[in-house]
Every structure is written in structure tokens, then in C-alpha cells.
Amino acid sequence: MIDDLIEIAKEAGEIVREGYGQTFKVEFKTGDNNLVTEIDKKSEHKIIDFIQKKYPSHSILAEERGELKNDSEYLWVIDPLDGTTNFAHGLPIFSVSIGLQKNGNTIAGVVYDVMRNIIYSAEENAGAFANDKKIKVSQSDSISKSLLVTGFPYNVKENPEKAFERFEVMTRNSRAVRRLGSAAIDFCYVAEGVFEGFWEVHLQPWDICAGKLLVEEAGGLVTDFNGSRIEIFSKRILASNKLVHTEMIEMLNIG
Numbered sequence: 001m002i003d004d005l006i007e008i009a010k011e012a013g014e015i016v017r018e019g020y021g022q023t024f025k026v027e028f029k030t031g032d033n034n035l036v037t038e039i040d041k042k043s044e045h046k047i048i049d050f051i052q053k054k055y056p057s058h059s060i061l062a063e064e065r066g067e068l069k070n071d072s073e074y075l076w077v078i079d080p081l082d083g084t085t086n087f088a089h090g091l092p093i094f095s096v097s098i099g100l101q102k103n104g105n106t107i108a109g110v111v112y113d114v115m116r117n118i119i120y121s122a123e124e125n126a127g128a129f130a131n132d133k134k135i136k137v138s139q140s141d142s143i144s145k146s147l148l149v150t151g152f153p154y155n156v157k158e159n160p161e162k163a164f165e166r167f168e169v170m171t172r173n174s175r176a177v178r179r180l181g182s183a184a185i186d187f188c189y190v191a192e193g194v195f196e197g198f199w200e201v202h203l204q205p206w207d208i209c210a211g212k213l214l215v216e217e218a219g220g221l222v223t224d225f226n227g228s229r230i231e232i233f234s235k236r237i238l239a240s241n242k243l244v245h246t247e248m249i250e251m252l253n254i255g
């Protein structure tokens with residue numbers, strides 16, 4: 001099945017790459033900083049079409065189309081373009097993210113880093129890969145020597161969940177904090193040891209599903225800010241190389 005995820009992520013990625021830098025229609029979702037382009041929709045259409053043809057009985061949860069529910073133990077969780085703001089502004093950091101769950105458990109995940117042409121893939125209990133190379137989380141064990149990453153939800157101006165205060169604490173205590181604009185790529189970089197940790201609030205299931213499995217299969221840990229297990233519907237996520245996890249939890253819990 002992982003081959004199907006890879007195939008369709010590449011096909012959707014091709015649509016995204018071809019649209020990059022071209023003129024495309026842009027609409028606004030919940031405010032003037034929450035965009036959706038016609039390329040998001042075309043990419044999603046391609047992925048849904050593939051699944052419905054090959055696995056007509058499966059359920060689908062896709063960012064733009066919503067839930068397409070069937071009576072199935074399988075659920076495909078799709079972000080057809082993660083990093084739409086980057087895409088629309090000409091910043092080449094965006095991805096296609098596809099996760100597959102069976103009975104609520106993620107069994108496969110693929111994130112396609114479109115402009116670097118890298119397929120990140122993972123299957124449950126089978127490791128994580130960047131193209132064909134096995135990847136592992138970093139071995140750094142202290143926050144002061146760590147490069148971290150975060151992101152902000154579209155209602156960031158309201159400072160949800162003390163997002164700015166948490167950003168400040170992490171910035172003061174780590175080597176540096178980055179903000180890339182594609183949560184799925186943030187997870188991949190934790191999985192391959194570029195970042196020691198990633199945290200964010202108010203992510204959506206399609207931002208989390210594939211990336212969480214990638215980090216876990218690369219030897220990392222993904223939890224809530226208090227260390228408890230999370231599902232793809234959780235609103236606070238902390239992903240790390242495991243070694244800095246406790247230290248990150250202490251810093252994120254600022255009351």
C-alpha cells in the first residue's frame with residue numbers, strides 16, 4: 001500500500017510544482033491570512049480520484065473537501081498542499097501529505113517535499129525513509145544545543161494558547177527556533193535529525209497524520225505538551241528526537 005501513497009503523492013506533487021510561480025486563483029477561508037488556491041483543489045482532486053478508483057470502499061478525510069465517509073476500517077487523511085501561504089508567495093517550502101489509518105491507527109504515511117523532490121515515507125514498524133535512505137532522529141540531548149521549529153495557527157494574532165510566550169521561552173533556551181510554514185515538512189525534518197523538536201497548537205489531522213508516523217518510525221516521540229499520547233485530532237503537538245522531550249515539556253508548560 002505504501003507504493004500507492006508514494007505514487008499518488010508524486011502525481012499530486014507534479015500538479016503543485018507545475019502551478020508554482022504561475023497565475024492561479026486564490027480564495028480566502030477564515031480570514032485574510034488563510035488562503036486556498038485552485039492548485040490545492042486540483043491536487044486534492046487528483047488524490048481523491050485515485051483513492052476512489054482503487055479503493056472505493058475506503059473513507060477519506062481531506063482538507064478542502066472534508067469527510068467522505070464509508071463504512072470502512074480504512075481512512076485516508078490528506079493535505080493536498082501543506083504550506084499554501086509559502087506556495088502563494090513564491091517560497092519553495094511546501095508539501096503533499098497523505099496518511100493512511102486502519103481502525104484509527106496510522107499504518108502508512110508519505111510527505112512529498114515538492115521542490116526538493118524528496119519522498120518521506122513510513123510504514124508502521126518498518127522505519128522511515130527519505131527517498132530510499134533510512135532516516136533517524138538526531139542524537140542531541142540538550143535544548144541549549146538544539147535547533148527547533150514551530151508554526152502558528154491562522155488566528156495567531158489572538159495569541160492562542162500563549163503561542164508568543166512559548167515561542168519566547170523556546171527561543172531563549174535553544175540554539176535557534178525556525179518557522180518554515182509547512183507542518184508536514186517540520187515533522188520530516190525532526191524525523192531526519194535536522195531539528196531536535198517541533199511544537200505547534202491547533203494543527204489539523206491532515207497536518208499531523210503522516211508526519212507523526214514518520215517521526216515515530218525514525219525513533220522520535222510525538223505527544224501532547226504534557227507528555228500524554230495524542231491522536232491526529234489532538235490540538236497540541238510536541239514532536240522530538242525523544243532525548244530533549246522532557247526538557248521541551250518543562251519549557252512549554254508555562255501555565
Ligand code: IPD
Pocket residue numbers: 079081082083084085150151152153154180181182183184200202203207
Ligand atoms: C499550515 C501549515 C503551517 C502551519 C499552519 C497550517 P496549510 O497548513 O502547515 O506550517 O503553521 O497551522 O495550517 O494551510 O498550508 O495546509
Ligand code: CA
Pocket residue numbers: 079081082083183206207
Ligand atoms: Ca496543512
Ligand code: CA
Pocket residue numbers: 040063079080081082083084
Ligand atoms: Ca493545505
